[in-house]
Amino acid sequence: MATVEHTEGSAAEASDGVRRRDFINIAAVSAAGVGAVALLYPLVNQMNPSADVLALASIDVDISSIQPGQAVKTMWRKQPIFIRNLTPQEMAAANAVPAGDLRDPQTLADRTAEGKPNWLITLGVCTHLGCVPLGAAEGENRGEFGGYFCPCHGSHYDTAGRIRKGPAPLNLEVPEYVFTSDTVVRIG
């Protein structure tokens, strides 16, 4: 009785027809509803990446053997990483383009570490639908802009890994990394 008076107050009594049973109904259904939603959470969230998937150790890569003009592929977070040693011509080509004209405006300096403008480190995942672009290995198609070319839907990336032509909306993603020495880079 007290509960009804406290929660419904005089408004409930003013509109006649609201009974104690209505309150019990609403309270019971609400409690059950909240419980059901709470139970839904683990059922949905179990599909998110599990702890072992999230526990991504950062990787150290020795880059001493990569000559200018060469690139290597490595794996990080189960995704390919491209590490590319740009030649002076490639850097010049990337810097020659006004960033403002690009779909995803970024300069080469934005995309490389300070003092290391020749090391272009990007995810090897096309920003269109996630294919691995070609161009990291010797003899692969590097596309019209000399960087990377995604064969799935024809996205062309330039020597700074920036999208220049094709359906991809963004530049190749640059992961977090630091140079622990002149020849070793830690990704992640």
Added chain:
Amino acid sequence: MSFPWADEYKPKHPFMRWLDERLPLPRLVYGSVGGGYPVPRNLNHFWNFGVLAGLALGIQIITGIVLAMHFEPSGAGAFNSVEHIMRDVNQGWFLRYAHANGASFFFIVTYIHIFRGLYYGSYKAPREMVWMLGLVIFLLMMATAFMGYVLPWGQMSFWGAKVITGLFGAIPVVGEPIQTWLIGGFAPDQPTLTRFFSLHYLLPFVIAGVIILHIWALHIPGSGNPTGVDVKSPQDTLPFHPYYTAKDGVGVGIFFIAFAIMLFFLPNYLGHPDNYIPANPLSTPAHITPEWYFWPFYAILRAFTVDFILPAKLWGVLAMFASILLLFFLPWLDKSPVRSGSYRPTFKIFFVILIIDVLVLGWCGGLPAEEPYVMISQIATMYYFAHFLIILPILSLVERTLPLPNSISESVLHGEKAEAAPMGQTGGTAPTTTVA
């Protein structure tokens, strides 16, 4: 339970009477697919394809259950266990080829079933729910087929999974979390494979459930027919059994002949050879294509190459989903009171163009994303949407339709050849003075 229009079920055998009073299952069967279901007498063979789709689902469930007994859903073991099925399991090759080609046949008969509905106006009142439930089944089929194709964990499996789940990444803000949630990581891997296996096993039974609703909704107004004229008297109908069980039997026979030809002589014709290469996350195949039954939609996805307010990628994804979701509104886009395309001379022309258009889309979807195919798929995509959003609404206002027969039995009396043809259009042998 019984249907209001079904003929009364009167069991003769005392046991059947006893059973009927306690569990009226025989009554349900008799009233829905037995002698108690009156069906228009003029159905042609295009009305076989619903039964054939049900048969194809049955083949998929049976072969799928036995394949699951030998399959190992793990990143390291999936590919090898499929080879184990092909080489070591007794008749495993037969079961797997039947399952793989069965999926293709399921889509073939379903596409014919859908186009039957488009031509004869099967989506129109009072059968809108039948149509919409059918589209739900189609969407479930696509999800099931996609996840099934991932399971062998070959190159096309892996990259197909990556591209298709990547579609969700196109959605602004929530896209990437949804993509990560779907695959359980940052790239398809073990968690993706196990959840797809679980869902691939579940969804066919969900499809079976929606099929029951589809047939239930169909049985409220009853089957349509090639004239689109409503049933007016018992003269217009025949009992489903034995007339249409027999007619469906012919279709089932032809289905099995075609299925056997593919299964025994061309088992890999509809597949992609790259899927016999184990999945490699570091190497994208030169040319990723989905299975042939997704090609028209894949062409629509890739047709968008220019950013216009939204990124091109998002447009492609939206258009691809819209191409199917649009069909849910078809009963209200095509307001023509005449159901059957046989009495709509202009509609008939556009219907043929639509079929060609979808075939062109399918052809482009299987080819690399290069010119001129991108341009062709852009034009074909535009036409696809124009057909449903512009042509059909205008046609239903301006088209001069042909006179409908007064009844199904009247149209039948014109003779076999003229059965589905407009009255007075084809020279039937019988004089038209037979109208009662």
